[in-house]
Amino acid sequence: MKQWLQQLCHSATPSIDECVQQLGPVIPWLNDFKKTPQDPGWHAEGNVHIHTGMVLDELYQLLVTGAAYIEGEKRQSLILAAIFHDIGKTRCTRKMIVRGHERISSPDHEAKGRSYLAFQLMKLPLPFSVIWTVLGLVGEHQTPKMLVVQNMNQGAYIALSRRADPALLYWLERADMQGRIGEAIPQQLDYIEQYRMFCEGYGLWHQSFSIDELYRLIAHESPSAQRYLKSLVVDTMQRGTCASLKGAIAKLSRHKDEHAHLFLLCGPSGIGKSRYVARHCHDMSAISLDAIREELWGNRACQDNPELVVAMAQQKLKCYLREKHTVVWDATNLRQDYRKPLYAMARDQHALITLVIFLASETAIYSGNANRTHAVPKEIVAAQIAKYQFPRVSDVHHVIAVDGEGNILFESN
Numbered sequence: 001m002k003q004w005l006q007q008l009c010h011s012a013t014p015s016i017d018e019c020v021q022q023l024g025p026v027i028p029w030l031n032d033f034k035k036t037p038q039d040p041g042w043h044a045e046g047n048v049h050i051h052t053g054m055v056l057d058e059l060y061q062l063l064v065t066g067a068a069y070i071e072g073e074k075r076q077s078l079i080l081a082a083i084f085h086d087i088g089k090t091r092c093t094r095k096m097i098v099r100g101h102e103r104i105s106s107p108d109h110e111a112k113g114r115s116y117l118a119f120q121l122m123k124l125p126l127p128f129s130v131i132w133t134v135l136g137l138v139g140e141h142q143t144p145k146m147l148v149v150q151n152m153n154q155g156a157y158i159a160l161s162r163r164a165d166p167a168l169l170y171w172l173e174r175a176d177m178q179g180r181i182g183e184a185i186p187q188q189l190d191y192i193e194q195y196r197m198f199c200e201g202y203g204l205w206h207q208s209f210s211i212d213e214l215y216r217l218i219a220h221e222s223p224s225a226q227r228y229l230k231s232l233v234v235d236t237m238q239r240g241t242c243a244s245l246k247g248a249i250a251k252l253s254r255h256k257d258e259h260a261h262l263f264l265l266c267g268p269s270g271i272g273k274s275r276y277v278a279r280h281c282h283d284m285s286a287i288s289l290d291a292i293r294e295e296l297w298g299n300r301a302c303q304d305n306p307e308l309v310v311a312m313a314q315q316k317l318k319c320y321l322r323e324k325h326t327v328v329w330d331a332t333n334l335r336q337d338y339r340k341p342l343y344a345m346a347r348d349q350h351a352l353i354t355l356v357i358f359l360a361s362e363t364a365i366y367s368g369n370a371n372r373t374h375a376v377p378k379e380i381v382a383a384q385i386a387k388y389q390f391p392r393v394s395d396v397h398h399v400i401a402v403d404g405e406g407n408i409l410f411e412s413n
Helices: 002-007 016-023 028-035 048-062 072-084 109-123 128-140 143-149 154-163 166-178 185-201 212-217 223-239 245-255 273-280 289-297 306-322 336-348 362-370 378-387
Strands: 094-098 101-105 261-266 285-288 326-330 352-358 398-402 408-411
Touching (some): 016 028, 016 048, 028 048, 072 128, 109 362, 128 154, 154 166, 273 352, 336 352
Parallel strands (some): 352 398
16 A cells, blocks of 8 residues: 555556555545446536546646646645545535426535545555645635636635645646536636636745745744734735735734734544643643533533533633633534634634644544543544534634644644
C-alpha cells in the first residue's frame, strides 16, 4: 500500500478499478461506487464508478499538459482527491421530484465525503500534509463554480483559499467536468476558467491570501498584537467588512492589546481532547461539559437535561470572554450547529478563535475511549463518528490539527 501510494507522487496512472482494489479494503465506501447511480442529465455516462474513472483519465491527461508542473505530494494529493471526490454520493444519493420530473440528486455529498474521509484517511500511510490537502479538495470541489455563478466578492475567494489549494481545485474541477457526459458542460468549464481568472486577479493562485504586506504594516506592534491583528484582519477581509488592509487594521487596533482567546476543541469521545487540555491548556480557564454534568448529577456520563448543561457552559464562556480570559471549551463540538453559537459569542467580544481539530483512525478512537477512566459506550462513539461534520476552517482565525496521541500535525499561519 505504501509503495503504491508513493508511486502517485511520480508517474503512476492507476485505473479506477486498480484504485478500488488497492484502497477499497481500507476505505469501504469506495466499494459502493458501482451501485451509486447519478442523474442522466448531468452524468449520462453512468454510475459514480464510471464517472470517477473518466475523471482520472482526464486528470492524467492534464498532468502531462497544462498541469505538468504539479509533482510530488501535490500530484499525489490531486489524484487521491479525484478518486475520493464523489465518495459522499454513496450515502447522500436519492431520487427527487424537480419541476414535475424525477431526478437523482446527492445534496451536500462533498461535505459528507470530507467528514467521512477525515477519520478514514488517517489509516493510510500518508504524510498529514497530503491528508489535509485531500480533505480540502474533496470538501470544496463544487465551490469554484458556485463562486462565479453567485458573483461572489474577493472575500469569498480569500475564505476558500484558507480551506483548499486554489490551483489544485481548478485542476480537479477541470477533470471533474471533462470526465462526464451531460448538460451544459461548456458552460461549466467556462465558470471554472472564470474562477481561475478571479484567483489570479486576487493574488490567490498557487497560494492562500498573502499576508506579506500585512506583516510589514504591523511589524512595529508587540508579538501579541501582531498575532491578533494578523488573524482578525484576514478574517475581516474574507468577510468583506473592510476592503483594505489599512482600513481593517485601523478598525481592529483598539482590541489588539487586550482581548480574549477561545480554544474550541472538536473531536469524538476517546480521541484525546482531555489529554491535550492537560498538556497544552493547563494555564487557561476551562469549560468542560463533562465537569458540569458531574457537578449537576454526580455522573459525567449522565445525559439528562442537556440544554441546562449547555446553558451553564455558555454562561461561563460569556463571563470569561468579557473578562478577556484565554479559555478552552472542552467538548466534542462535532456539528456545525454546535460550533456556530460559540463562534458568535467569541466574535461579539472581539476574541481570537482557535479551533483544535482532533483526527485519528476509528480503531484508534475506539481504543482510546476504551482506555479512558470514564469510557463512553461504544455505540455512542459510533453515533458521534457518524454525525461528525468536518469544520469549515475559514470560520475561525487559527486552526490546529492534532492526532490521538496529542501530537500537533498542522498549524495554520
